[in-house]
Amino acid sequence: MKQEPELESLNIDFTLYKTRLSPKFRNRAAYKAPDSSKILSFISGTVLDIFVREGQEVSKGDDLMILEAMKMQNYLKSMHRGIIKKICVCQGDKVTKGTLLLEMEQIHNTPS
C-alpha cells in the first residue's frame, strides 16, 4: 500500500485549504518567460550545418543552422536583426529538446 501524502495548504482564491497535493501539481513546470536572445532547439535532433559565426550580424529571416529531426531538415531562422554572441553547439552534435543552440543580441531599429 503506497504511503498517502500529508495534508498541506493550498490557496484557492485567498482561502487556505488543508488538503493533499497531487504529484502533477507538485511537479508542474515553472514558467519561464521567453527570452528572445536565446535560441533553443524545439525538438531533439542533430545539428547538420551551422551557417553563422560568432560576431556575425544577421538580418531577420536569415538561416542560422539546420537541425535534422524526424527525417526533416529544419532550417532555424533568425527572428530579429542581431549579432551572434555565442554558438553553443558544433556540427554533428545530437541535441535534446530545449538545448541552448546559440545566443544573440538583438539590434533594435532606431527610428530615423
Add this chain to the structure above:
Amino acid sequence: MVQKSKIKELRERKEKLLQGGGEQANEKQKALGKRTARERIMALLDEGSFSEYDLFVEHDARDFGMDKKILPGDGVIIGTGTVFGAPVAIFAQDFTVAGGSLGLMHARKITKIMDHALKMKMPLIGINDSGGARIQEGVNALAGYGEIFFRNTLLSGVIPQISVILGPCAGGAVYSPALTDFVFVVDNISKMFITGPEVIKAVLGEEISMEYLGGARVHSEITGNAHFFSSSEEECFSQIRKLISLIPWHNGQKAKNAEPAEPDPAYDIEKIVPEDPTLPYDVKDIIKSVLDRSDFFEVMENYARNIVIGFGRIGGRTAGFVANQPLEMAGVLDVDSSDKAAGFIRYCDAFNIPIISFVDIPGYLPGIDQEHAGIIRHGAKVLYAYSEATVPKITVILRKAYGGGYIAMSSRHLGADFVFAWPTAEIAVMGPEGAANIIFRKEIMSSDDPEGTRKQKIEEYKRMFANPYVAASKGYVDAIIEPLETRRSLLHSLAVTENKMIQVPAKKHGLPPF
C-alpha cells in the same frame, strides 16, 4: 446418421486449432504471467456459456512467406456468452499465434462479432494482447484496423464497449481501446503506447522503460487512458463482471434493478464533514453512507483524484456519481478532473443512468500551467456534459459551491432536476476571504485598522452569503435537508424521475469542446 469418421475428423481438426500457437508458445505466455486467450474467456464469462465462431477462419496472404504459415483462428478468438446471465459479445487476441498480430482475416473476425453485437444489442468485450499489425500483410493490416475503429465509433453510445489490455497494445492498435467506453489494465501486463521505447530512443534520444512509458500505472494515474486498474487478471475479470452487472446491455434500456439494501451503518453521514470549512474529509465516505450495502464501484480511482466518479445503487437502482473530493487538491476543478467528470457524465447520459452529484468545490485551480493547458476548453466540457444530459440529474450541495464551480457542478441552471443543500452549504460567488479582498477593498484600505476591518468584513460576508438560504430564497436550491435525510431524498428523487422525458432542439449533434 452422421458418420463416425466425420465426427472424428471434426474433433481432430478442432483439437489442433484449440491449441492456439502450440505448447511452447502457451508455456511462454504463462512464463510472462499471462493467461492464454481461451483461458481468459472462460474465466471471464459464466461457466459453460461460451459459444465460439470462426474457429476455422484462415488468412489468404501470400507475400513474405505467409503462404507457408498456418495460423489457428488467425490469432483471435470470437464468440458470445453471458456475464451474470447478460448476453455479451467477446473477442480475445491470441498472443501465442504470430504474436497475436492483426491481419485482415483476424480483423474481419473482430468486425464480425462487433457487427453482431450491434445487431443483437449486447455489450462488447475486447481482450487486447497483440504485437500489432502483421507487417507481412501490409496495407491489409491497416485496412483491418480502420474497419475496427470505424465500428468502435459506430457502436459508441449504442452498446457498452469494454477494452481489456492484457498484453501489448501499441501503435495504431491502441486506438481501438481509446474509442471504447471503459479500459481495464493490469499491473505489469498492460502496455499501451503509440511509439515504443526503442523508436523513442532512436529518434529522440530519450530513454524510458516500457512500463514507465505505457504500463498500467501510467495510464491509471497520469494519462487518464485507463478506467480500472487491477493487480491480476483474476481481479480484472471480477471488475468487468461487476461493471456489466451495473450497466444496461444497450442504450434502449435501463440498467437492471437489484434487491434494495441498506447502507453499512459504519458510515455515519453526520460525522464526516468537519466543522472547519477549510479542513478536508473523504467524500467517498459520504457516497458510501447513502449507497445500498455502501458498495461504491469507483471509476478512474487514481486519476485526477480531486474529483470522484463511479457507480452505485440506491434502493436497487443504478446511478452514476460525480463528487468533488476535498481531500485532494481541495476538490478544485482543473484540466484532468474536468475531462474525467465530463466523460463519465456523457457515458451515463448515453446509457440512461441517472447522475447524482455531490458538491463541495472552492473554485478552479489557478496557475499558468492550467491556463496554458487549456483549462478554459477543458472546464467547458463539464458545463457542456451536464447541460446536454437528459437523464435525471440530482445534486446535493454539501459545503462550498463558489463561483463557476457552483454553476458547473450540476446546478439547477444547467438542468438539474432536484438540487438539495445541506445547512453547511455555502453557495456564493466566492469564498469570504476572496470576497472581502474585492468587495470591501475600499473600506479595508481606508480604515484605521485594516486588518481588523478585514476580519470584520470576512465575518459579515460569511454570515450573509456563506449559506444555502440566499440561493434557496430564489428557488435555485429546491430543498435544504439535514445530512440524515440525504439517502431518503435520493431514493425519492430516483423514484419520481423514472420516466423523465425531455426534448432537445433538433440537431445532428452538438459541438462539445474537444
